Amino acid sequence: MSKNLKQTLINSIREASRYDTGNLTAPVVVLWPDPEKQWSSVIAILQEDMPELMVLGEHEPEKRTGPAIWLKCMVASTLPDADWDASLVPVIYLPGISKNDLKKLSQADPAIAPLMEYQYTGTLWTHRNGKEWTVNGFLQNKEEGLGLRIDQDNATRDAGIKALPTMVRDEGIQFPNIVTSNFLFSLLFHDVEKSILEWMCQGDDWLNSLDPDKREVFRNICRNVFDFTPNPKNIRSITLQLGRKDGPWAKVWNYFELAPDRFPEILGLLEQAKPDDMGSGLFTIPEDTWPQINADAEEDLRKAMERVAKGAPNEAADIIHQLDDEHGKRRSQVWASMGKANLALALKPLKTLCEKVADAFDTTSLDAITAYYSESGWSVDYAAVQALATAKTEKEKNAVTAVLKTVYTPWLERLACKFQELIGEQPKTLTALELRNEEAECILFVDAFRYDIARKWAEQMERKNYRVNLDTRWIPLPSLTPTCKPYVSPVAEQISRQSTPNEFRPCTNDDKDLTFHHFEAALDKAGYSFPRNSSELVRGQKTWMEIGKIDQFGHNEQSGLVHRIEELFGVLEERIEDLFAAGFKSIRIVTDHGWLLVPGGMPAEKLPKDHIETRWGRCAILKDGVPSELLHLPWFWNPSAMIAYAPGISFFKKNNEYGHGGVSLQECMVPVITLESDQVSWQPITMQVSWTGLRCSVTLQGVQTGYKVEIRTRHTDESSRISTTKTLSGDGKFSLFVEDADYESAAAFVVVTDAKGVVLEKQQTVVGE
Structure with a gap:
C-alpha cells in the first residue's frame, strides 16, 4: 500500500482552518500543540511546502522560528517575512506545549502567554477526540491520517517517531499490511544489509560514526531482525550466520555478492569462520559461501x-x-x-x-x-x-x-x-584482387581487426540499436600492414603495381616510398581529411581515421593481447559515437589483416639465414636460386617478386604465439563493417554541470523530446549507471541524484543519449564536486 504522508499531513493541518462562513468567524491562526515533541524532526521538511508554518522558539527568522511576540507580528502580517499567500491561515507549531498548557491562563508561562488568546480567535490542530495528535495516532487514523494497521508495542511506537522524517520525505513508501518496528527500522536503513556488512568490516569505528539515534536503531535491527548484538568480540559467530544464509541473512549475503570488492574484509572473516563440520541433511551448511x-x-x-x-x-x-x-x-x-x-x-x-x-x-x-x-x-x-x-x-x-x-x-x-x-x-584468389579505391563518407581503419573479434563487436553494436552490415573481403599477400593497408584505403589506385618490395611497403605511382607522410599526402590528394582525434573532425568532409593497437599488443604481449580486446571494444564504440555525433550518417570500418594466435607457441620452421633476402615471422623473400618446398606466391604490388610462406601455422622464429603475414583464413579473410544510426540530424548539445552534495544539476541545450540524461562511471556502458535517469522533453535544467553515497568523489560521466540509448554527448565530472 503506497501512501504520501507529507501531503496527507499538510492537508490535515490546513483543513483545521476551515470554518462555516455562515455561522463562524475565520480563525486567525492554527495552533499545533506537541507536548512530547514527536513532530519536531519534520517541521523543516513541512516548511518547504508550508510557508505559513512557524515555530515557537529562539529568534531565528530564517528558520521561521521566534518568540511569541515575533509570532504575533507574523500572524498580523506586520513583518515582511509574512509572505505566504493570503488564502493560507498561519500555523504555529508549539514544541513541548500541551493543549492544557494553553488553558492555564492564571498560571501561564510567560513564553506562551501572548499566544493564549489564539485558542479563542484561532483554532487547534488536534484529533477529533480533542487530544493532541501523536505520530502513531495519525498514522493509524482512517479519516485524516494514513489508516495504517500498526503493532501496538513500545518498540513500534519509538520506531515510528525515529522513522518519521523518512516517511515524510520519501513519497510512495510501500507500507505492509501491518506496520512493525522492523519495517520502520528498515526505513531508517534503506540498505540495512549494506550497513551490517560495513559494521562487520569496520566494527566500532563505523558504529561510532552514526548519530546516537541511528546507532540505537541499528542495534535494534541487529537484535530484532538478525539475531545478533553488534559486538566485535562476536564477529566469528556473526560471520558464521552470514555463511549459513539463514532467514534474513540471505539478503545480506546477496548484497555482498553484488559488490564484494566494497567489503574486502569479509573474505578474511569467512576464512576464519568456516566450520570444520559442514553438517548434513536439514542442517547442511552451504558450501558456496566459504x-x-x-x-x-x-x-x-x-x-x-x-x-x-x-x-x-x-x-x-x-x-x-x-x-x-x-x-x-x-x-x-x-x-x-x-x-x-x-x-x-x-x-x-x-x-x-x-x-x-x-x-x-x-x-x-x-x-x-x-x-x-x-x-x-x-x-x-x-x-x-x-x-x-x-x-x-x-x-x-x-x-x-x-x-x-x-x-x-x-x-x-x-x-x-x-x-x-x-x-x-587457386592462387589468383589472393594474388589477382581487383584494385580500386575504398570510398565512403567516413572510413575508420581499425588495426588488425580479426574477423571473429569484429563479429563479436558488431553483435554488441546491433544490440545497441545500430544498423550493422558485416561483410568479408580478401586482403593481398603478404598479410602485413605495409602491403594491406594501402589496398583497403581511398589511395589504392595511387599505388604502383611495379613497386620494389622494401619491407613489403609499396610505392606511389610517382615512385615515392609509401611512408606515413606520403600516405597522408595521398589521402589529401584523394579528398580525405585525416583527423588524429575527434576534436579535429570536420562535418561534411570525407574522412579517414585510424584506431587500435591490437597488432602492437600482439607483438609485444603475445597471447596477453586477449586481455586488450574489451579495451578495444570500448575505445572503438566511443569513436563511433563521436563520428555519429559529428554528423556522419554512415561509417565504414576496414582493417589491414587478421592474425594467428597459437597458445604455447607456433611450431618453428627453420629457414637458413644464408637463404634469406627479407624475413618476417610468417613470410620471407628467398635469394634467387635457393631451392625450397615452401608455398611461393607473387607479391600483390609487384607480381615479379615471389614470397615464401611458412607452412600451416608455423613461424620462421621460435617462441612466438602471435603472428601474421602468412596464408590462413584468420590472416587473410577480414571484415568490412558498415554502421548506420537512427540518430536524428546532428546538432551540437551543450551541457553545464554543477553539484550540491549528491544532487547533480545539468543544464542542457540542443536536446530533443525523448532524449535521456544520466550519470555513469563508464560512459559507453549503460550498466554502469549510478544516478536516476531523466527522460527529456526539451532544453532545460534537470536534477540527477546519485543514490549511493559511496560514489562521492568518484570520477563519472554525465551522458545524454537518444531514446534508443545511443550516446550523443558526454561530460566528465567528479561526483559531489
Missing part, C-alpha cells in the same frame, strides 16, 4: 586441466564436459566475480570450443572452407580468445594453454594446411 572450498576446487580443476595435455586428444572433449558438470556451478558464485574462479569461467568457452572443433567441415573448395569459417569456424577462434582472457595468473594461463594445445592447435593446423593447399591450386 572461500577455502572454492580455492580447493579451483586447484583441483587446474591440475585436471593440465592432465588433459598428457592424455589422448580424442578424450579431451569428454574430460572438459565432465569438469564443466562438476565446476560450472561456481561461475555463478561470488568467487567468480572476485577473480577467484577463473578456471571455472574458462570451462564455458572451452566446452564450446570442444563442441565446435568436433564439427566436420567441407574442404573440397575455397568457397566451402570459407563459408565454414565465416558461418561457424570463427567461433572456435573466439572461444579460444575468451578462454585465455579468463586466465589472470601464470598458473591459470598454463592450465588453459594445456587444453588449447590439445584441442585447438590441431584444428588450427588442419584448417591452415587445407586453406594453403586450396590457395596453391
Whole structure:
C-alpha cells in the first residue's frame, strides 16, 4: 500500500482552518500543540511546502522560528517575512506545549502567554477526540491520517517517531499490511544489509560514526531482525550466520555478492569462520559461501586441466564436459566475480570450443572452407580468445594453454594446411584482387581487426540499436600492414603495381616510398581529411581515421593481447559515437589483416639465414636460386617478386604465439563493417554541470523530446549507471541524484543519449564536486 504522508499531513493541518462562513468567524491562526515533541524532526521538511508554518522558539527568522511576540507580528502580517499567500491561515507549531498548557491562563508561562488568546480567535490542530495528535495516532487514523494497521508495542511506537522524517520525505513508501518496528527500522536503513556488512568490516569505528539515534536503531535491527548484538568480540559467530544464509541473512549475503570488492574484509572473516563440520541433511551448511572450498576446487580443476595435455586428444572433449558438470556451478558464485574462479569461467568457452572443433567441415573448395569459417569456424577462434582472457595468473594461463594445445592447435593446423593447399591450386584468389579505391563518407581503419573479434563487436553494436552490415573481403599477400593497408584505403589506385618490395611497403605511382607522410599526402590528394582525434573532425568532409593497437599488443604481449580486446571494444564504440555525433550518417570500418594466435607457441620452421633476402615471422623473400618446398606466391604490388610462406601455422622464429603475414583464413579473410544510426540530424548539445552534495544539476541545450540524461562511471556502458535517469522533453535544467553515497568523489560521466540509448554527448565530472 503506497501512501504520501507529507501531503496527507499538510492537508490535515490546513483543513483545521476551515470554518462555516455562515455561522463562524475565520480563525486567525492554527495552533499545533506537541507536548512530547514527536513532530519536531519534520517541521523543516513541512516548511518547504508550508510557508505559513512557524515555530515557537529562539529568534531565528530564517528558520521561521521566534518568540511569541515575533509570532504575533507574523500572524498580523506586520513583518515582511509574512509572505505566504493570503488564502493560507498561519500555523504555529508549539514544541513541548500541551493543549492544557494553553488553558492555564492564571498560571501561564510567560513564553506562551501572548499566544493564549489564539485558542479563542484561532483554532487547534488536534484529533477529533480533542487530544493532541501523536505520530502513531495519525498514522493509524482512517479519516485524516494514513489508516495504517500498526503493532501496538513500545518498540513500534519509538520506531515510528525515529522513522518519521523518512516517511515524510520519501513519497510512495510501500507500507505492509501491518506496520512493525522492523519495517520502520528498515526505513531508517534503506540498505540495512549494506550497513551490517560495513559494521562487520569496520566494527566500532563505523558504529561510532552514526548519530546516537541511528546507532540505537541499528542495534535494534541487529537484535530484532538478525539475531545478533553488534559486538566485535562476536564477529566469528556473526560471520558464521552470514555463511549459513539463514532467514534474513540471505539478503545480506546477496548484497555482498553484488559488490564484494566494497567489503574486502569479509573474505578474511569467512576464512576464519568456516566450520570444520559442514553438517548434513536439514542442517547442511552451504558450501558456496566459504572461500577455502572454492580455492580447493579451483586447484583441483587446474591440475585436471593440465592432465588433459598428457592424455589422448580424442578424450579431451569428454574430460572438459565432465569438469564443466562438476565446476560450472561456481561461475555463478561470488568467487567468480572476485577473480577467484577463473578456471571455472574458462570451462564455458572451452566446452564450446570442444563442441565446435568436433564439427566436420567441407574442404573440397575455397568457397566451402570459407563459408565454414565465416558461418561457424570463427567461433572456435573466439572461444579460444575468451578462454585465455579468463586466465589472470601464470598458473591459470598454463592450465588453459594445456587444453588449447590439445584441442585447438590441431584444428588450427588442419584448417591452415587445407586453406594453403586450396590457395596453391587457386592462387589468383589472393594474388589477382581487383584494385580500386575504398570510398565512403567516413572510413575508420581499425588495426588488425580479426574477423571473429569484429563479429563479436558488431553483435554488441546491433544490440545497441545500430544498423550493422558485416561483410568479408580478401586482403593481398603478404598479410602485413605495409602491403594491406594501402589496398583497403581511398589511395589504392595511387599505388604502383611495379613497386620494389622494401619491407613489403609499396610505392606511389610517382615512385615515392609509401611512408606515413606520403600516405597522408595521398589521402589529401584523394579528398580525405585525416583527423588524429575527434576534436579535429570536420562535418561534411570525407574522412579517414585510424584506431587500435591490437597488432602492437600482439607483438609485444603475445597471447596477453586477449586481455586488450574489451579495451578495444570500448575505445572503438566511443569513436563511433563521436563520428555519429559529428554528423556522419554512415561509417565504414576496414582493417589491414587478421592474425594467428597459437597458445604455447607456433611450431618453428627453420629457414637458413644464408637463404634469406627479407624475413618476417610468417613470410620471407628467398635469394634467387635457393631451392625450397615452401608455398611461393607473387607479391600483390609487384607480381615479379615471389614470397615464401611458412607452412600451416608455423613461424620462421621460435617462441612466438602471435603472428601474421602468412596464408590462413584468420590472416587473410577480414571484415568490412558498415554502421548506420537512427540518430536524428546532428546538432551540437551543450551541457553545464554543477553539484550540491549528491544532487547533480545539468543544464542542457540542443536536446530533443525523448532524449535521456544520466550519470555513469563508464560512459559507453549503460550498466554502469549510478544516478536516476531523466527522460527529456526539451532544453532545460534537470536534477540527477546519485543514490549511493559511496560514489562521492568518484570520477563519472554525465551522458545524454537518444531514446534508443545511443550516446550523443558526454561530460566528465567528479561526483559531489
